Amino acid sequence: MIKDITKAKKSIYEGAPLLVAVDCIVFGFDKERLKLLLFKRKVAPFMDEWSLIGSFVKVDENVSEAAHRILHESTGISGIFLSELGSFSNPSRDPGGRVLSIAHYALMRLEEQDLQAVANFQAQWFDVEAIPDLVLDHNEMVAQSLARLKVNAHSHPIGFELLSEKFTIPQLQLLYEAIFQQKLDRRNFRKKIKAMGFLEKLDEKDKSSSKKGAYLYRFNKEEYEKLMKEGLNFVI
Amino acid sequence: MIKDITKAKKSIYEGAPLLVAVDCIVFGFDKERLKLLLFKRKVAPFMDEWSLIGSFVKVDENVSEAAHRILHESTGISGIFLSELGSFSNPSRDPGGRVLSIAHYALMRLEEQDLQAVANFQAQWFDVEAIPDLVLDHNEMVAQSLARLKVNAHSHPIGFELLSEKFTIPQLQLLYEAIFQQKLDRRNFRKKIKAMGFLEKLDEKDKSSSKKGAYLYRFNKEEYEKLMKEGLNFVI
DNA sequence: CTTATAAGTGTATAACTGACACTTAAGAAT
DNA sequence: ATTCTTAAGTGTCAGTTATACACTTATAAG
Structure with missing residues (x-):
């Protein structure tokens, strides 16, 4: 914190910025099974691989706002429950650069239209028992979310x-x-x-x-x- | 995440970087009372005000490593229990610039020497019942840590x-x-x-x-x- | 009108939680 | 030496909660 920000910008990040992203682990329940929302990437890198939804935090928003915005932009979903899971910050987690991600898990009710709607965004609901290999450390994020969900379900009417x-x-x-x-x-x-x-x-x-x-x-x-x-x- | 990092660097952060810091909420127990470690800032801004210990995450370390390093550099303390509390990311939380902080809380045994040692670092142990006004959102970090500690103490032999x-x-x-x-x-x-x-x-x-x-x-x-x-x- | 299926209900036993008061060890005071 | 003071250490009983378990009911389908 605030040692000397001007100096920090120069000495720590010059030429190698640390970017901050948010990834969302979105759970839904279709009246029978617990589901997870995944996206098939349509651009390089990782083209055609399954991934969580995520993007970068903007300078004028906090990470919670970023999570809601990103989720809305990518799926049309808004106004759902979102909670911070934690940061994923291994320096080599993303081969494309130094990106720190703050994972958020989300819970939502799956109505009929949601099952359809996400298709327009190249997204798909997967049964949590059958999650495919995901890009980067996203499988780890999912595993931690499921563990967190289990814990929280004991103390909140999730x-x-x-x-x-x-x-x-x-x-x-x-x-x-x-x-x-x-x-x-x-x-x-x-x-x-x-x-x-x-x-x-x-x-x-x-x-x-x-x-x-x-x-x-x-x-x-x-x-x-x-x-x-x-x-x-x-x-x- | 990973839409296009090169573009992200340019369009999102050019000229207004988002810096990532770590702040540590360090609890100790002196065999009678629960204590919190605070620092009196010796440089501007916020000269002479009480603060948690924190600094910036470097590009080649993850946030947990950063927390351990920062704590060691600022207090000589090493090898203690540290756990991520969560991010504090209000865009205006730090008047000096856009700094996102990932707060970590730490638990340690207070031996006699620890009570002395921290004085060399302009630090002081405060009773958690009597915490002064702190800079920025640090009082909020402390409050959240205490709440988390209470919850976790129920499920872990903290x-x-x-x-x-x-x-x-x-x-x-x-x-x-x-x-x-x-x-x-x-x-x-x-x-x-x-x-x-x-x-x-x-x-x-x-x-x-x-x-x-x-x-x-x-x-x-x-x-x-x-x-x-x-x-x-x-x-x- | 028979059948198949999931919804709905109660009880008895075991385990756990919480309230509560006296005895003991040992240094300090006389 | 004897008494006093202080915190440590111990057990029981009553109330509550958790768990295991089996039959009846409503209704659509055949």
Whole structure:
């Protein structure tokens, strides 16, 4: 920090600037499986290889703004949950130059149109169980994001960023099973999640996955925030 | 990322480079209280104001290496636990220029010599309950670090980075009380921490804080790592 | 009207958490 | 020598929470 910036510019970076980029690890949930958004690069270098979406931070924006902007420019997606994962700064991580990337992971609800829409951007949703080889250190970024997601899911109702406004309890359970990568007991899951008190049962049913149909619920955000302030422990 | 680096250098940063710095939030524990290491700046700007230690990342090192190097150069401290907190990137955070800082928090054992040694570097250990106004956004960095420390202390035996090799259970309890900012029950604390199974009782006593003396313990790292792999839940 | 399928529900046992009070060791004071 | 002071060390019980587990119900399909 602020030793002498003018000197720093000259002595540290002259002729070999350090560029700052943002990469986004975008997770979505299509009511059954956890998905990851990837892009097929259409230009050199790494033409035709799969990659996360990312670009450079501009001088007049902070990194969070950059992440939102880049995501919007590259996919049309906006207004979703984004959280900083951490920096990836190995000096030789990018053969094209010294680029430090601040990875962000994003969570979004996958509606029908999202599955279509991203195709216009040469993007594709992959099942997290079947992620291809990615450019640079992007596989490592994905692995760290999944680990972070697992940890955070224990203390935040992350599920609600990933589900559409109305969802069934079996859908919510599928999501948590995808995040934790383990089967959960149906009865105990329902008991716990209901006991937390921020689910609102609706009078509608979703019959897309069974004849009987499952009741739809809604997440009561006010109730949740009240509970968080009191120190909710969200253990599934 | 990697759209076209040559173009990026030109169009994004020409004449207004974005510099990358690292700031270190260094916590220590002196067997009684949680402390924070601060520096009195001896040069303009912000002469004579208190500040965290930080400097610029060099082109041939990653940010973690930079944090260790900067800490060593500024304090003589080396080989301590360091973890990335996150980026601070408000474009106007530093009036001297566009500097993005990646904050790292560090935990260290405070031995007698450390209390002396830092004086040679115009540094001073402050009680975390009494931190002065700091330059730039450093107070915010400290606040976020304390919050992170609180969260992490629940899932990692952070205490052991902050205590010297041999410690008593009452010292360990004081540390957790400082981190969580609440009193804990002596009997229950002892019960839980012992049940975790990675404390080795020694035949020595520390009589610095009572006539009776408290038994010294040692942290068994192998045992701890074995437990972590099996999925230890470190809840104090 | 039978069948197949996923949704929905309750209970009993074990494990854990949290509250709580007296005894002990040893130096200090008399 | 005896008493006093101080922090260290110890166990139990009650309440809560976690886990394991099996049958009934609603409805569309055949």
